[in-house]
Amino acid sequence: MGLALTVEGLVVLGSDNRPILEVDSFALPRGALVGISGPSGAGKTTLLHAIAGLIQHAQGRVCWEEADLLNLGEDARTRFRADHIGMIFQDFLLFDELGPLANATLTAMFHPRARRAPLRKRAGDLLGQLGLPETPRVVGSFSGGERQRVAIARALAADAPILLADEPTASLHREAADRLIEDLVELARTRGTTLIAVSHDQWLLDRMDRVITVRDGRLASEGAA
Amino acid sequence: MEDIWFRLPPGIQDGLVLVALVLPVLALALFLLRGFAPGPLIAALLRRFRWANAVFVALIAISVGMGIGLIAQERGLRVGMAHAADKFDLVVSAPGSEMTMMLASVFLQPSDVPLLSGAVYNEIAGHENVEIAAPLAFGDSYQGASVIGTIADFVPYLSDGRMEGRIWTTPFEAIAGAGAPVDIGESFTPAHGHGDGADGDEHEGVVFTVVGKMARTGTPWDKAILIPVEAVWRVHGLADGHRVSDGDRLGPPFDAALFPGTPAIVVHASALWANYALKSEFSRDRETMAFFPGTILANLYGIMGDLRRAMSLMSVVTQVLVAASVLLGLSILTRLVQRQTAMLRALGAPRRFVVAVIWSYGVTLLVLGTVGGLLVGWGAAELLSRVVTSHTDILVRASLGWSEVHLAAAFLAVTSLLSLVPALAIPRQPITEGLRA
Numbered sequence: 001m002g003l004a005l006t007v008e009g010l011v012v013l014g015s016d017n018r019p020i021l022e023v024d025s026f027a028l029p030r031g032a033l034v035g036i037s038g039p040s041g042a043g044k045t046t047l048l049h050a051i052a053g054l055i056q057h058a059q060g061r062v063c064w065e066e067a068d069l070l071n072l073g074e075d076a077r078t079r080f081r082a083d084h085i086g087m088i089f090q091d092f093l094l095f096d097e098l099g100p101l102a103n104a105t106l107t108a109m110f111h112p113r114a115r116r117a118p119l120r121k122r123a124g125d126l127l128g129q130l131g132l133p134e135t136p137r138v139v140g141s142f143s144g145g146e147r148q149r150v151a152i153a154r155a156l157a158a159d160a161p162i163l164l165a166d167e168p169t170a171s172l173h174r175e176a177a178d179r180l181i182e183d184l185v186e187l188a189r190t191r192g193t194t195l196i197a198v199s200h201d202q203w204l205l206d207r208m209d210r211v212i213t214v215r216d217g218r219l220a221s222e223g224a225a
Numbered sequence: 226m227e228d229i230w231f232r233l234p235p236g237i238q239d240g241l242v243l244v245a246l247v248l249p250v251l252a253l254a255l256f257l258l259r260g261f262a263p264g265p266l267i268a269a270l271l272r273r274f275r276w277a278n279a280v281f282v283a284l285i286a287i288s289v290g291m292g293i294g295l296i297a298q299e300r301g302l303r304v305g306m307a308h309a310a311d312k313f314d315l316v317v318s319a320p321g322s323e324m325t326m327m328l329a330s331v332f333l334q335p336s337d338v339p340l341l342s343g344a345v346y347n348e349i350a351g352h353e354n355v356e357i358a359a360p361l362a363f364g365d366s367y368q369g370a371s372v373i374g375t376i377a378d379f380v381p382y383l384s385d386g387r388m389e390g391r392i393w394t395t396p397f398e399a400i401a402g403a404g405a406p407v408d409i410g411e412s413f414t415p416a417h418g419h420g421d422g423a424d425g426d427e428h429e430g431v432v433f434t435v436v437g438k439m440a441r442t443g444t445p446w447d448k449a450i451l452i453p454v455e456a457v458w459r460v461h462g463l464a465d466g467h468r469v470s471d472g473d474r475l476g477p478p479f480d481a482a483l484f485p486g487t488p489a490i491v492v493h494a495s496a497l498w499a500n501y502a503l504k505s506e507f508s509r510d511r512e513t514m515a516f517f518p519g520t521i522l523a524n525l526y527g528i529m530g531d532l533r534r535a536m537s538l539m540s541v542v543t544q545v546l547v548a549a550s551v552l553l554g555l556s557i558l559t560r561l562v563q564r565q566t567a568m569l570r571a572l573g574a575p576r577r578f579v580v581a582v583i584w585s586y587g588v589t590l591l592v593l594g595t596v597g598g599l600l601v602g603w604g605a606a607e608l609l610s611r612v613v614t615s616h617t618d619i620l621v622r623a624s625l626g627w628s629e630v631h632l633a634a635a636f637l638a639v640t641s642l643l644s645l646v647p648a649l650a651i652p653r654q655p656i657t658e659g660l661r662a
Binding site for chain 2: 054
């Protein structure tokens with residue numbers, strides 16, 4: 001089951017110490033599917049990174065249930081991400097020289113030994129569900145759609161209750177993007193995963209429970225999709 | 226503690242030194258990799274930068290190989306030279322340069338030197354502690370091979386009795402070294418002198434027949450042809466050390482009045498201690514000079530030792546420079562995967578995992594390069610040994626020993642520890658910066 005999120009008084013500072021993102025507050029229930037939209041440079045990815053606990057210099061509170069990521073130390077935040085957060089990146093960030101299963105089980109390499117076998121099993125199942133059966137091919141030879149599905153399998157293989165996606169369909173043509181959105185939404189709903197996706201893709205945003213719009217480093221609006 | 230160490234067998238000592246050199250790297254590897262399984266990622270990096278990796282490995286292999294090859298070669302040459310002097314316990318000559326006389330008598334490098342008289346020869350040959358006193362008469366050659374006059378007893382002594390055919394019984398019979406350009410049954414006419422300046426007509430009409438061939442000794446004497454010393458004197462128009470009434474008599478005793486002189490006498494004493502007494506007895510100002518070729522070689526090694534240290538230092542400097550270039554290259558290559566390393570961190574990989582991946586990737590290249598360097602060093606030492614042996618006739622057997630393995634292990638240990646620097650730099654970068662790189 002996904003986790004609930006509460007963000008309060010979040011201020012992210014840029015390299016010149018000026019605020020680049022200011023959020024008064026918002027909250028998401030467990031298992032919510034949320035889109036973040038807005039013009040380029042508005043601060044969408046910065047918000048996603050703050051929610052993931054990737055930003056070191058920020059003020060306020062970003063609480064996943066009881067865990068306030070901004071008040072955790074670096075190692076604790078890393079552990080939180082390993083245990084609770086799966087991420088999908090715009091241009092996949094796969095290792096082209098490895099096969100789909102090796103990419104999907106990347107996190108197994110640093111998870112405790114006991115978690116590796118179940119993680120590998122889940123990754124194999126997910127790849128099968130996403131239409132990528134076992135193959136000796138390396139992902140460098142895959143199409144964009146196939147690569148993004150490997151990235152989804154990687155994000156979900158650890159059975160994380162939170163899934164964060166940064167422009168997951170931006171590198172895909174329409175048909176592949178549509179299929180990916182279907183897969184992503186179905187998997188998140190089936191598992192009760194809290195999904196937060198930064199996107200310009202209206203088709204994706206239309207499938208979300210809520211959409212948060214960011215403009216000039218502030219939340220401009222929040223509402224149902 | 227020191228006592229315990231020196232009581233250990235040399236093999237154990239060398240093994241322990243190797244373990245001590247490699248242990249820090251193993252400990253670091255265990256610490257970094259504990260609980261992780263980054264093998265596929267390291268393999269991916271090796272595949273991604275395969276050409277750059279191949280160049281790095283080749284650079285490391287060549288620099289390590291050159292260093293250990295040269296050191297192994299120097300040791301092989303030293304052992305070969307010492308072996309060449311094995312049969313030359315004590316050499317007596319006219320006063321002059323011991324080095325020149327050693328080069329002439331042991332290594333057959335021709336030179337003009339004053340002669341010892343028959344009286345001196347007889348005094349040495351008749352000494353109670355002398356088993357063999359072999360005069361050496363240089364000056365002639367055949368097809369580049371030195372033709373040396375001596376006595377019959379010297380032949381089995383020099384070859385340890387390993388020879389085909391027989392010892393000469395008449396003045397114009399010869400015994401060839403294993404690498405000499407003549408075989409048993411063949412005849413030759415020696416030229417006066419050596420090399421390009423040799424006069425082939427000087428001894429026209431003089432014909433020697435080869436009646437014996439010595440087994441290979443691994444010394445410059447393999448290329449020599451031995452003949453009775455009387456024959457050398459005769460072909461140069463001198464008395465042959467014996468009265469006319471003695472006919473074709475060969476070997477000692479010689480008549481001192483009819484002894485034309487010999488540049489050097491190789492002395493083999495009846496006992497080791499006697500060598501020192503003989504050396505002392507025949508070291509006489511303005512008359513004779515007695516020396517141990519082994520001592521001269523040891524002095525030479527002393528000079529070569531400084532050279533060796535200089536070579537070792539240069540080799541280490543080269544290796545350090547190559548290692549620095551490789552580490553710089555590694556840090557550039559790892560910058561190319563900073564998005565992937567940031568992604569790993571974003572997915573929850575601990576810093577130690579990212580350091581372990583980058584460090585293991587670098588160390589894999591260093592290990593491959595070092596092992597390659599041992600192979601290159603072995604190949605270079607083999608090749609150089611053959612070249613040196615063919616040019617000097619000194620059997621040089623350069624093989625890789627513990628010191629080369631230790632040098633390679635030290636290189637690996639130092640560079641492995643240094644490769645932590647680029648590995649530690651990667652996870653220090655903010656994750657968000659890495660993702661946007």
